[in-house]
Amino acid sequence: MEKRNHFSVIVVGAGHAGCEAALASARLGVDTLLLTMNISTVALMPCNPSIGGPGKGHLVREIGALGGEMAQCIDETCVQMKWLNTSKGPAVRSRRAQADKYLYRQRMLNTLFNTPNLLLRQGHVTEIIVDGGRVAGVRLETGVGFSCEKLIVTSGTYLNSRIILGRASWDGAPQNQSAAIGLSDSLVKAGVRLRRLQTATPPRVLKSSVDLTKLTELPGDVDAGGFLWENRLRRYEKQISCFLTFTDERSVEAVRRNLSESPLMLENITDEGPKHCPSIDRKIMKFPDMVKHQIFVEPEGWESQELYLQGLTTAMPPSAQQDILASVAGLENAVVLRYGYAIEYDALAPGQIRKTMESRVVDGLYTAGQLNGTSGYEEAAGQGLIAAINAVLALKKQPPYWPSRTKSYLGVLVDDLSTWEKPEPYRITPGHAEFRLTLRDDSAERRLAADGFRIGLVSQERFASIYEWSARIEKEIARLGVLSLLPSGEARERLARFNSGDLKKPASGNELLQRPGINYQEAMDLLQQPFESRLTAADEIYAVETEIKSSGYAEREAEKILQTAFLEKIHLPMITADPRLQVLSSQAIQILNSDRFDDLSQMVRKHCLSRTEVAILLSVLAENSEGENEVEVKND
Numbered sequence: 001m002e003k004r005n006h007f008s009v010i011v012v013g014a015g016h017a018g019c020e021a022a023l024a025s026a027r028l029g030v031d032t033l034l035l036t037m038n039i040s041t042v043a044l045m046p047c048n049p050s051i052g053g054p055g056k057g058h059l060v061r062e063i064g065a066l067g068g069e070m071a072q073c074i075d076e077t078c079v080q081m082k083w084l085n086t087s088k089g090p091a092v093r094s095r096r097a098q099a100d101k102y103l104y105r106q107r108m109l110n111t112l113f114n115t116p117n118l119l120l121r122q123g124h125v126t127e128i129i130v131d132g133g134r135v136a137g138v139r140l141e142t143g144v145g146f147s148c149e150k151l152i153v154t155s156g157t158y159l160n161s162r163i164i165l166g167r168a169s170w171d172g173a174p175q176n177q178s179a180a181i182g183l184s185d186s187l188v189k190a191g192v193r194l195r196r197l198q199t200a201t202p203p204r205v206l207k208s209s210v211d212l213t214k215l216t217e218l219p220g221d222v223d224a225g226g227f228l229w230e231n232r233l234r235r236y237e238k239q240i241s242c243f244l245t246f247t248d249e250r251s252v253e254a255v256r257r258n259l260s261e262s263p264l265m266l267e268n269i270t271d272e273g274p275k276h277c278p279s280i281d282r283k284i285m286k287f288p289d290m291v292k293h294q295i296f297v298e299p300e301g302w303e304s305q306e307l308y309l310q311g312l313t314t315a316m317p318p319s320a321q322q323d324i325l326a327s328v329a330g331l332e333n334a335v336v337l338r339y340g341y342a343i344e345y346d347a348l349a350p351g352q353i354r355k356t357m358e359s360r361v362v363d364g365l366y367t368a369g370q371l372n373g374t375s376g377y378e379e380a381a382g383q384g385l386i387a388a389i390n391a392v393l394a395l396k397k398q399p400p401y402w403p404s405r406t407k408s409y410l411g412v413l414v415d416d417l418s419t420w421e422k423p424e425p426y427r428i429t430p431g432h433a434e435f436r437l438t439l440r441d442d443s444a445e446r447r448l449a450a451d452g453f454r455i456g457l458v459s460q461e462r463f464a465s466i467y468e469w470s471a472r473i474e475k476e477i478a479r480l481g482v483l484s485l486l487p488s489g490e491a492r493e494r495l496a497r498f499n500s501g502d503l504k505k506p507a508s509g510n511e512l513l514q515r516p517g518i519n520y521q522e523a524m525d526l527l528q529q530p531f532e533s534r535l536t537a538a539d540e541i542y543a544v545e546t547e548i549k550s551s552g553y554a555e556r557e558a559e560k561i562l563q564t565a566f567l568e569k570i571h572l573p574m575i576t577a578d579p580r581l582q583v584l585s586s587q588a589i590q591i592l593n594s595d596r597f598d599d600l601s602q603m604v605r606k607h608c609l610s611r612t613e614v615a616i617l618l619s620v621l622a623e624n625s626e627g628e629n630e631v632e633v634k635n636d
Helices: 016-027 056-066 070-077 101-113 183-189 249-261 280-286 318-325 377-395 409-417 441-455 460-482 489-497 509-513 520-526 538-549 551-568 586-593 600-605 611-623
Strands: 006-012 032-036 050-052 078-084 094-099 118-122 125-131 134-140 145-153 162-165 168-171 194-201 204-206 216-218 242-246 294-299 306-310 336-338 341-348 365-367
Touching (some): 016 032, 016 145, 016 377, 032 145, 056 070, 056 409, 056 441, 070 078, 125 145, 145 377, 183 194, 318 336, 365 377, 377 409, 441 538, 538 551, 551 600
Parallel strands (some): 006 032, 006 145, 145 365
Antiparallel strands (some): 078 094, 204 336, 216 242, 294 306
16 A cells, blocks of 8 residues: 555546546545546547537536536637527527647646646556445555545446457557456446447548548637636637538448448447447448438647548448548548547446436445446536535535436436436437426526535635626516516507517517517617616527527426426435325335335336326325425335
């Protein structure tokens, strides 16, 4: 043992989950050790050079609202920022940033080195030490050991990882790094069940060898702001463009010529991979009649000469990749700098983590990132943040924290993960969030900043600024509800100019804004409000317009939100007996008594209770004078 061999929290792995976890733990005042196999690859982006997008971008803004690091890091190191889905509804609008992968990594590394209470060390963890079902520490391949109270494992795609390229395969991790050997066996020995998953990446090509004149340019948006609340209104003048091209009949034929060398056909890799970003060979196999597939050509940094070919993911051999590239407009003469490849790795089998990211098997063990069966930098960072918050709260003997799925995409993420049963890796999308209209990108701070302040990751000064901003929005919505436009001849003429129908009775400012084609400034003009009384910040105006125009949908959503939030507060398991619940099925009682779910909402959503059983249980809960979590359940 070395002189400093004990830390309250140890984080294993310095990818996006590990960095977020280590920083949150240290910022909450806890002595933290972050162990990584290679300090030079901290916060590595081994796949696409972008952060954000629908669902994912929502996560990043929420991470920033809670006091996490990813939002600020990408804002400071991106080469492009863009709004997505602007022609669609507000629920699915989000930002996406193209990262300078090298600057991002360096900035995150500097942050780790300069954070009090945090020590970053290089070391290959091969064993977790468990004593009496509780985590006690870790041991490195060198034999050096460290003890701890809480352990957060964020090993990404490195556990027993294997690189596959056509018929060839070898032990290795992203970008041909070393695989993490030994830790899987230690987890299994502790009772943790594992499974095999795979992911893949496309080839990278030399920028000067691509004919950009044949591609469609995709510039960024100057006024896209940033993910961090403080950067929401910034103008980002200097940006690098992405480009778009497509496959055609020649490309499809090139893939078909080489399908016999695809790992999918050779069956030398597990079939369980990301559903939302399939390889080009899988696309051709699954959609044989589809010829035109998008290929986004993305820069990897300000000075980088590599271009990332999003949409051409494959693990077919180099000759096949060259054949396919030669068939794509603009890529005919592309020089490959790194061939695409696949990685197969160990991940947790479903059903072993709580919403706090703590293991259901080993006390004091938390896991986050792709080890939990997710895909994506954003999902990993969110899990790391929640894991660290709960590890520290447990150390301080305070109640756990998990955001409600009615309140955040982070809540959707941890809730879904704790009950995820599908074979493929989990990826967050707006489709997972049933209350996505409430969970809009622009409302993240109004939903979560108070939690971040209460936890201790948001400073009082920052929270005060966010509170004042939020109050201005709420105050203006309330004022518009009071202001009124009378149905005078002049008012009706002005409305006619907006092609917004007639006015037969007094209309409030809110009612005016709900009319098609009328925006905030036009409503204020109709109401004859002086300019000095109006909001001026674009984001505040957007929030007011969106809240009011979508209020009808939000009201219908609100009732379901109340129901879900109520059920989430009923924590499981329920332990003792109540004779009134003997009418429940034996299966329902068994699950209520078990550690399978964290709360009643999960049990209801997984259809483990009939509507009648839910009504009976809620009736008993309402009548029970002991409190909502003290219901007696008799186990048949």
